[in-house]
Amino acid sequence: MDLLDELYRRWLFEVWAGDYAVAGEILTPGFTGHWPNLDVHGPAEAAEQVRRSHGYFAGVRTTLDVGPVVGDGMVAAGWTFHGEYRGGVPGATAAPGTPVSFSGQDIFRAEDGRFAEYWVVSDTMGLMAALGAVR
Numbered sequence: 001m002d003l004l005d006e007l008y009r010r011w012l013f014e015v016w017a018g019d020y021a022v023a024g025e026i027l028t029p030g031f032t033g034h035w036p037n038l039d040v041h042g043p044a045e046a047a048e049q050v051r052r053s054h055g056y057f058a059g060v061r062t063t064l065d066v067g068p069v070v071g072d073g074m075v076a077a078g079w080t081f082h083g084e085y086r087g088g089v090p091g092a093t094a095a096p097g098t099p100v101s102f103s104g105q106d107i108f109r110a111e112d113g114r115f116a117e118y119w120v121v122s123d124t125m126g127l128m129a130a131l132g133a134v135r
Contacts, residue, residue: 004110008068008075011108011115016062018054026114040089046118051132057083057100059075065103075108075115081122085131093132102127 007026014022023043033040033049039050055058059082066078085098094100104122108115128134 002070002106003113004070004073004075005068007110007113007115008070008077008108009064011106012062012064012077012079015047015050016058016060023047025051028114028116029119031114031116031118033120035120036122036124053081053098056086056088057081058086059084066105070073071112074109076105078103078105080104089128089131089133091133092128094130098131100127100130102130 008044010022010026016025023046027043029042031040031042033046035049038049040046041094048122063080063082064077065080068075069079078104080101082099082101085092085094085096085100087096102123103126104120107119109117125134
């Protein structure tokens, strides 16, 4: 398995499973993550962004749907997020315990054997519709 493939799988299956310390192993100290309307800097802020997602959803698990595709120091992949809504999303009318899933794509840029930059695109509107926050 390619190093970048392995790094990506650790991101998707370890960090997103709640092992936040792994972020410090696979992300550079100068890491920048680009989430919609939010940039995070460094492994600790990236882990905190993932932790926030766990605050809204129990039983978080991710599936790898496409890839990872690795080339020229870049990694791209498609995934699906699964969890049960805990509550707390502004405007949501779904009951706590409601199962939800939504898909997205990741792109990472690596340097020196770790991820240095990240872009994510996800079906946030689909998630918000499933939570009853938008129609």
